[in-house]
Amino acid sequence: MPKYNFQLNGRAVTVDSWDPNQPLLYVLRNDLNLHGPKFGCGLAQCGACTVLLDGKAVRSCVTPVRQSANHTITTLEGLGTPEKPDPLQAAFMAEQAAQCGYCTNGMIMAAKSLLNQTPRPTPDQIKQSLAGNLCRCGTHTRILNAVMRLVKA
Amino acid sequence: MATAISISRRDLLQRGSVLIVSFALGGAAPVPASAQQSASGDLGKPLDPREVDSFFAFHPDGTVTLYTSKVDVGTGIRIALRQMAAEELGIPVDRVAFVEGDTALVPDQGGTGGSTGVPRGGTQIREAAATIRQALLKMGADRLQRPAADLTLADGEVRPLAGGAGVGIATLIGGKRLSLELDPKAPLRDPSRYTVVGKPVLRPDVPGKCTARHTYLQDLSVPGMLHARVVRPPAMGAKLLSVDESSIRAIPGVRVVRQESFLAVVAENEWAAVRAARELKATWSDWQGLPGSSDLPRVLRSSEFSRDETLVNRGNSAAALAGAAKQLSATYYWPFQSHGSLGPSCAVADVRPDGATVWSASQGAHGLRNTLSRTFGIPQDKLRVIYMDGAGSYGTNGTDDVAADALLLSKSIGKPVRVQWMRADEHGWDPKGPPQLLDLRAGIDSAGRIVAWETEMWLPVATPGTRPLLAADGAGLNQPRGQNAGQISQNADPPYAAPNVRVVTHWLKEAPLRISNLRAPGKIANVFAVEGFTDEIAAAAGVDALEYRLRGLSDPRALDVLKRATDMFGWQARPSPNPQAAQGGLMVGRGLAYMRYKQAENYVAMAMEVAVERATGQIHVRRVACAHDCGLIINPDGLRNQVEGSIVQTLSRSLHEEVKFDRSRVTSTDWASYPLLRFPEAPAVEVALIDRPNLPPLGAGEASTAPVAAALANAIFDATGVRLRSVPFIAERVKAALSRA
Secondary structure, three states: OOEEEEEEOOEEEEEEOOOOOOEHHHHHHHHOOOOOOOOOOOOOOOOOOEEEEOOEEEEOOOOEHHHHOOOEEEOHHHHOOOOOOOHHHHHHHHHOOOOOOOOHHHHHHHHHHHHHHOOOOOHHHHHHHOOOOOOOOOOHHHHHHHHHHHHHO | OOOOOOOOHHHHHHOOOOEEOOOOOOOOOOEEOOOOOOOOOOOOOOOOOOEHHHOEEEOOOOOEEEEEOOOOOOOOHHHHHHHHHHHHHOOOHHHEEEEEOEOOOOOOOOOOOOOOHHHHHHHHHHHHHHHHHHHHHHHHHHHHOOOHHHEEEEOOEEEEOOOOOOEEHHHHHOOOOOOOEOOOOOOOOOHHHOOOOOOOOOOOOHHHHHHOOOOOHHHOOOOOOEEEEEOOOOOOOOOEEEEEHHHHOOOOOEEEEEEOOEEEEEEOOHHHHHHHHHHOEEEEOOOOOOOOOOOHHHHHHOOOEEEEEEEEEEOOHHHHHHOOOEEEEEEEEEOOEOOOOOOOOEEEEEEEOOEEEEEEOOOOHHHHHHHHHHHHOOOHHHEEEEEOOOOOOOEOOOHHHHHHHHHHHHHHHOOOEEEEOOHHHHHHHOOEEOOEEEEEEEEEOOOOOEEEEEEEEEEEOOEOOOOOOHHHHHHOOOOOOOEOOOOOOOOOOOOOOOOEEEEEEEEEOOOOOOEOOEOOOOHHHHHHHHHHHHHHHHHHHOOOHHHHHHHOOOOHHHHHHHHHHHHHHOOOOOOOOOOOOEEOOEEEEEEEEEEEHHHOOOEEEEEEEEEEEOOOOOEEEEEEEEEEEOEOOOOHHHHHHHHHHHHHHHHHHHHOOOOOEOOOOEOOOOOOOOOOOOHHHOOEEEEEEEOOOOOOEOOOOOHHHOOHHHHHHHHHHHHHOOOOOEOOOOHHHHHHHHHHO
16 A cells, blocks of 8 residues: 655654545544544535644645645644643633534634734634634634634734 | 442443543543443443432542433533532532433433523432432531531531531442432522532533544544445435446445445445445436425425414404504515534444444434334343534434434444444435424504414424434334424514414424424524514514514513613614615614513523625624523523524524425535535624523523524614515525515
């Protein structure tokens, strides 16, 4: 089976995949036991599977594993832990910006990508950058407030 | 004297149970640790809801485990119920562990739905805790040689009110069962002395959800587990004619499972299962049994009735209507909608010779166990359903069906099987919130007062038996064929003074698609109609919308929510439509809606400001102000989160959502064809919570959804002079309505 090397959450990993077009999402979840990215649609329509590829948000459900090779991947697990969260994760906790939490991975990763590129976004920029991320529970207000915490900080 | 500890954490682990109960608040749901669990449904723990030991187990380290069938589908009852228990028991809330929705461990308090988690589940838990409290005070009185009246429970011990040494709860109980009957009349703590209830205690699952440490059902893996995908027919009632297994020969390690028209692929590798399901060539019969969604209101009106039901009959509405100074009539319509869960439904099933375990995100673990037991011939005591968090479900989505998929497959191949639906499965096959059609008629006198009101509804009837499971239908298994979408006929009469009122439901025999309970069943559409029509009457009478409502109400709690919501909003009294609506290319207006949930529960009032783009029909909801009274508040931040979410979700349902289908199948099977509200549309939401510490607590997951569509439609009318009576208010539809006006 073909092997693929990449940097994952700060360490070098090698995975094999019987299908070079296997979406990165399945490799991360099933082979590498990283459950941050979630399957939501498999169509790049909802954002639940978002990970960072070289610091930018991508939809892992439509990113073939071969395209990840030799790149740097960051998942929600790689940002921080409950005890030592990334400031963005801490902001989501402080705002209690989740209900079911199934979209939370995508919200944090998409916002992280935005903040990597635009450290002080306006509320409109935040809304636009999250426009492709769906939340069914309706926690939009809290998610926006959570991201704004980092802008105000 | 009982000698066995009811069930301790150690017990659970030694029994090889799947449960590790985390006692820190950082831990949330029980985390499955191994598949070496006993499949037996009987672990020896009391389950009878009449016994307090069914709800609580006290551990030697001073912690306590709370067992409940009410599950936290993102609503926050995981903390709210703990707060209610901790308050009565005098135990710090972080010493209360929580086991939810495991049929082998929790008493059956009913499923989670209808906003019953706190008012029924929590109240029963509180009664059990209050019963225990009295017993502990008595035990403490014996031990401390003081009258029970001089003692209290605090910080996990019974101690003298006047101060001095106390004795720990664990010491008093000494590892024994309490063997007490739950006393529903056990005295409750005085709300004025609450220390935990009413506080915004943080939800224990949020840190894990923000750091990927929270284990979802979708993340569950048990040893030897295989991944499966079900291949659904291209037409809903089609029969499977043939399967060409050679079409997936190139995909490694896939096995095809077929039982009559139930077709699935199973593989060790999930992606292999996904690809195989997509590429497997199968031939199906033609089937065109659906009426199509494009003309559904007419279809409903001409469908066969099962029976008529008169829900309200006060005075003589027909005579009063005929004699009224002015008559109004209108028809309102709400389409089929999907639960739209962000993660498609998932289940893991492990069927063994000695019994079966199903891990499910079902809101009703016991109900699901009973249904699966009957359908698949596994005795209830050999079938254990264990709840784990999935994506928010807002009612019965595909979760029961996927559990049946997994069970059938595991039974068939003798290995644990995980099934997760694909997006098109969830959108296409989840049982739907039903369509609702309402005719309204009113007569008003010369002062604009309502003298007659009639509501006539066309709704699918509830019939006994459970909704047929897709897998059982496909496999040709015998199963009861009921249908039920919840209490969908409530809130169909006006909450305002009216001497002659008649509400009739034509219960339709059948629904084109399978139906189920979807958040606030029926009430959103009914309040949309009733409060929209009330607004029409107020406008016809030339009276301000708030003033008109206040005239018809006398309940002080109703007046309170209306006053709070409109004060927050900055409501200016004037009739609708807005004489100064035009602002460049926008038309701006505001609307109001009020309701009392189920005419008996929460009071909610909501004001909303919208701007409508004249050129495109696009609606921008700028801000929402909501006042909410649900009696005693358990956790104000959790409550606020529910109210905010209810508002935004229902805006999505009102603005965008309609299930489309042709003669054969649902055609809105992804997020492009069934869109949700997106971030750029998210309004500012302001919520005022009214606490009533001396009243019983009510639920919070549904009530504030009910006035949303009405407030929105009323605001659009105020802005444009156009009355929208059919959901969703998509831009093209609004544009067309504007051009007709």
